[in-house]
Amino acid sequence: MGNTAGDRRSQRRGQSMQFADHRSYVAGDDPRQVDWNIYGRSGQLFVKQFEDEQVLTVHLLVDVSRSMDWGEPNKLDCARQIAAALGHVALASHDRVFCTAIDSRTGATCGPVWGRESAATLTGMLQRLSATSASDLDAALAAFSAQTRLPGLVCLMSDLLDPGWERGLRRLVARRHDVVLLHVLAPSECNPPIGDDVRFVDRETGRAIEIHLDAVAIEQYAERFAAWTGEIEQFCQRHRVAYFRVQSDVRLESLLFDSLRRRGVLR
Amino acid sequence: MTLLGITLLGPLGLLALLGIPILVLLYVLKVRYRDEEVGSTFLWSQLPRDISAHQPWQKPRLSVLLLIQAALVVALALALARPFAANLAGEQQYAVVVLDGSASMLATDVTPNRFAAAVDLARAKVAALPDGSSGTLILAGPQPTILAAEANGRDLASALEKAQPVAGRSDLSAALRLALALAQGRAGGQIHVLSDGAFDAPAIGTASVPVELTLVGMTASGAEPRGTSNRAIVAIETRPEPRNRRDHQTFVRVRNFDTAASSVTVTLSVDGALHDGRTITIDPDGSADLVFTGIPADARVVAARLAESDDLRSDDVAWTVVERRQPTQILLVTHGNIFLERVLTLLPDVEVARIQPRRLPAVDLGQFDVIVMDNYVPDVLPDQPLLLVNLPDSQLLPVSETVRHRLLLDWDYDDPLARFVDLTDVRVNRAGRVAVPGWARVVASGSDTTGGSSADVPLILAGEVGGRRIVAFAFDLQQSNLPLSASFPILMANAVGYLQPPRALDTRVTSAGSALTVAPHPQADRIVLVGEGGVRRAITPESRTVTLDAPMVPGIFEIQQYARDQLIGVEQFAVNLTSPEASDIRPRTNDLGIDTPTSPIPGLPAGRHLWPWLIALAIGGLVFEWWWYHRRA
Numbered sequence: 042m043g044n045t046a047g048d049r050r051s052q053r054r055g056q057s058m059q060f061a062d063h064r065s066y067v068a069g070d071d072p073r074q075v076d077w078n079i080y081g082r083s084g085q086l087f088v089k090q091f092e093d094e095q096v097l098t099v100h101l102l103v104d105v106s107r108s109m110d111w112g113e114p115n116k117l118d119c120a121r122q123i124a125a126a127l128g129h130v131a132l133a134s135h136d137r138v139f140c141t142a143i144d145s146r147t148g149a150t151c152g153p154v155w156g157r158e159s160a161a162t163l164t165g166m167l168q169r170l171s172a173t174s175a176s177d178l179d180a181a182l183a184a185f186s187a188q189t190r191l192p193g194l195v196c197l198m199s200d201l202l203d204p205g206w207e208r209g210l211r212r213l214v215a216r217r218h219d220v221v222l223l224h225v226l227a228p229s230e231c232n233p234p235i236g237d238d239v240r241f242v243d244r245e246t247g248r249a250i251e252i253h254l255d256a257v258a259i260e261q262y263a264e265r266f267a268a269w270t271g272e273i274e275q276f277c278q279r280h281r282v283a284y285f286r287v288q289s290d291v292r293l294e295s296l297l298f299d300s301l302r303r304r305g306v307l308r
Numbered sequence: 309m310t311l312l313g314i315t316l317l318g319p320l321g322l323l324a325l326l327g328i329p330i331l332v333l334l335y336v337l338k339v340r341y342r343d344e345e346v347g348s349t350f351l352w353s354q355l356p357r358d359i360s361a362h363q364p365w366q367k368p369r370l371s372v373l374l375l376i377q378a379a380l381v382v383a384l385a386l387a388l389a390r391p392f393a394a395n396l397a398g399e400q401q402y403a404v405v406v407l408d409g410s411a412s413m414l415a416t417d418v419t420p421n422r423f424a425a426a427v428d429l430a431r432a433k434v435a436a437l438p439d440g441s442s443g444t445l446i447l448a449g450p451q452p453t454i455l456a457a458e459a460n461g462r463d464l465a466s467a468l469e470k471a472q473p474v475a476g477r478s479d480l481s482a483a484l485r486l487a488l489a490l491a492q493g494r495a496g497g498q499i500h501v502l503s504d505g506a507f508d509a510p511a512i513g514t515a516s517v518p519v520e521l522t523l524v525g526m527t528a529s530g531a532e533p534r535g536t537s538n539r540a541i542v543a544i545e546t547r548p549e550p551r552n553r554r555d556h557q558t559f560v561r562v563r564n565f566d567t568a569a570s571s572v573t574v575t576l577s578v579d580g581a582l583h584d585g586r587t588i589t590i591d592p593d594g595s596a597d598l599v600f601t602g603i604p605a606d607a608r609v610v611a612a613r614l615a616e617s618d619d620l621r622s623d624d625v626a627w628t629v630v631e632r633r634q635p636t637q638i639l640l641v642t643h644g645n646i647f648l649e650r651v652l653t654l655l656p657d658v659e660v661a662r663i664q665p666r667r668l669p670a671v672d673l674g675q676f677d678v679i680v681m682d683n684y685v686p687d688v689l690p691d692q693p694l695l696l697v698n699l700p701d702s703q704l705l706p707v708s709e710t711v712r713h714r715l716l717l718d719w720d721y722d723d724p725l726a727r728f729v730d731l732t733d734v735r736v737n738r739a740g741r742v743a744v745p746g747w748a749r750v751v752a753s754g755s756d757t758t759g760g761s762s763a764d765v766p767l768i769l770a771g772e773v774g775g776r777r778i779v780a781f782a783f784d785l786q787q788s789n790l791p792l793s794a795s796f797p798i799l800m801a802n803a804v805g806y807l808q809p810p811r812a813l814d815t816r817v818t819s820a821g822s823a824l825t826v827a828p829h830p831q832a833d834r835i836v837l838v839g840e841g842g843v844r845r846a847i848t849p850e851s852r853t854v855t856l857d858a859p860m861v862p863g864i865f866e867i868q869q870y871a872r873d874q875l876i877g878v879e880q881f882a883v884n885l886t887s888p889e890a891s892d893i894r895p896r897t898n899d900l901g902i903d904t905p906t907s908p909i910p911g912l913p914a915g916r917h918l919w920p921w922l923i924a925l926a927i928g929g930l931v932f933e934w935w936w937y938h939r940r941a
Binding site for chain 2: 242
């Protein structure tokens, strides 16, 4: 998935020595790739396929909208830590790393950077990120797609609390990126506590909603939340987007070495 | 205040309608909310609107909940105003229905009987009362019984369904006086008497409310539709045969209430087995006495029956219960007193045992009913009733001195001990002066014939102390001429009768509804009245005697006594309708003989209170509101 051969395995088939699969022979295939052992046993021609090992371009997209700068623990801090960790892994694998802040557009950018020695650059950039404006995922990801010429691995860290999340993700998928969506939410967004009469003020828009936070309201919220997350998961499933719901109090090592590794995002 | 034909009896209740603006205000009023910043209201804004709060002072949304709650306030306000829907049926009335419950009402000359017909008539009268009327139902029995008081038409009809006649005479006069007391001065008050006319006209001159007599089974002129036919057993008694006390004889009196001579077959059963039967002819309005002999001494229940049917079945059978009394066991403790020994021996149904005082501790006193002590009182008194003669000084009855003058006796004529006793000629030469304790009464006292002392000397005392009865003679019989008096055996019989333990039942044959006195066994903790249909009543004895009302129907009944659920005694008794007055089912009057006004005092307009319906509507609204709220959730 890169334009330079490297040691990151791609989902595409290529010229490496790492056997991946068989397929039926068609005219024009290289006869050297025919598996003669199978032909000897079955009389049918099959071609061996090998993984394409390339230098991978990893895009780390961190949502820095004001809705991310909220929660206990803070969602933006969590996204920064995840981005830093993924960036370190990519740099250690000799991948090419871009890191971009997005809110209603693309913001601060870092990259491309290579090698372990660039980790400080990446970390410094992430530390300087701050939430400043409202979220518009569609516009931000449209801008990102326009700037990015080659497809790569896109790791998007966002709370998706924006009606434009679906259109934005479609743009990434359409550009043939391998997309990993890390859906970062605060614990109180997943399971809000029962309370009294509350006026919720939106950090991004300043809009206020008055709610009597009783069991009925909590139950209705839980139903809406489940429907919303289910909708996102279904979208990701349909478009082969690797989806991970991450609560901001997650243990980072558990996320990296358990969830992401099990799904093949990390090896 | 009248609105659309509905009168509001409490118009101030409409002030509760002010609750509606208050309710709206509650919907409008600003509610204080706690500000809380969230990352985004993206999800919260997508929830249903009704859990989100209102903006301050915004125009209230027309929600179903608001409408329901407003309707509840309206319903409650109207209920508080006590709406009353008057109709054109007239005025409210207060009717006192007096239902004759005498035995003659069981006569079957009217199908199925007079009482059932009277109940039907009463039901029709109750149904004819205008809406909103009330009434009281009185059953005229031996005592008037109120079956329903200040009840509406439905409750009166329900009470009529449960009404039962009594097997005896009814005191219609007492029932009418009660009815008048209830109806007098009441708006719309009126009295309806339903009877067969088999009563004596009550001596009530005038009444302030209309009193209407409706005769059951009579024609408009008060004549019987057909002649009644009744023959009745009006008396029955079983007693020992005078010549052979081991057997008993039963006396039966049969009376013919017909206007023609009747042939009657009387059968006598002993403990369910036919013993004898006789056929006699009785003149019109005459009676015949029959004596059946040879009743075994161990017989329990003797029943006399008339074989021929007539219009009143209740008086065609009568029972007696033969009482088997054990002789009273008397222990005489004396150094020797020939007068006492002889007079006690002469008393009927008494067995006397005599011992010396020194042997008293060795005797089992539990087998004796009465203990007589002559010139002796032990340190520890036995539990049995005591007859103390020539009592020495003791803690029980201190004797202060010995009066040695001749004393004339004066006595309390009304005391049970002095019944049929004449002590005019009795003289006492010497007596102890007893300080009368609080528990004792003086039956007879002596006055000094010589004039030497002005104070009377108590000579015969009686009373009850420590749960036992005591009779005390404060003089030596041999120092008086009392033993030679004809009154001496009577006085002693009275004294022993007073000291004897009371019988478990005061009578073995009684009439319906009469008082029945039961003397509970000392250990009894429950007394149960049992009839053919099972247990009729159960009471806990709390005194030496318990008074019950005898059942209202003829038959054989049992009084069962229990101690810790163990049956310790059974006594049978019979309830008979052996009353000539009750058996005379011929109408004796068709007029109450009371001067009454023709119309009652005007009552309130008849109609229906609507507040119960409004309350029901409000409750229904509350349930709907609950359902609506949770359905949305």
